[in-house]
Amino acid sequence: MPSWEEYKAASKSRGSLAMELFVVESTASAPAEQMQAVLPAHLDYQKQVEAAGNLFLAGPLSDDTGELMQGTGMIVYRAANLDEAKAIADADPMHAQNMRTYKIRKWLVNEGSLQFSIALSGQKVTMG
Template sequence: MPAWDDYKAEAKSRGALAHELYAVVSTPTGDPAQVKANLPAHLAYQAKQEAAGHLFLAGPVSDESGALMEGMGLIIYQADSLEAARALAEADPMHASGARSFVLRRWLINEGGLTLSLRLSGQSVALG
């Protein structure tokens, strides 16, 4: 199995974007009251990271059926390195307090596209 940097170089050589982001899968550690208590600080932290250009996307994730919200979340960071992304995740009040644990992964963006529709007076945003 190739090392990460070798894989990234190979992807670029074949014309892929090879843009590195960092995916954080955040899971409650068991006490819903602790998660709720840390929510305001977590949201403020996320807003700060968004303003700084570190937060790409974030939000809750359903269970495997798609029907239930079990508290799992997905956070995508833009950072200079895996270590910098880990520091961002560790500083999140949810993780720092122990209300949630996380798994961090590098994510290499190679293909796909994004269309954004923004309607200011309609107060809507649509991703396509």
């Protein structure tokens, strides 16, 4: 089995994007009412991380049925390395105040496409 760096180099040599991102799966570890008290600080932190260029995507995940919110979220960071991504995750008030725990993994983005529609006068952006 190749190392991460070997796989990344092979992906690039095949013409893939090979963009390294960091995926955080954040799981509730405190009662909802306690997490609600930390939510404003968490959202402010997310805005700061986004403004710094380190937040790619973030949001809640459903349960396996797709019908219920289960208290798990996914955050995707741009960072120079895993240690930097961990430092960003550790500083999130939800994690720093033990409201949530997380797992973090490297994600090598090779394929796919993003499509945006921007309506300037309507101040609307849609992604598909």
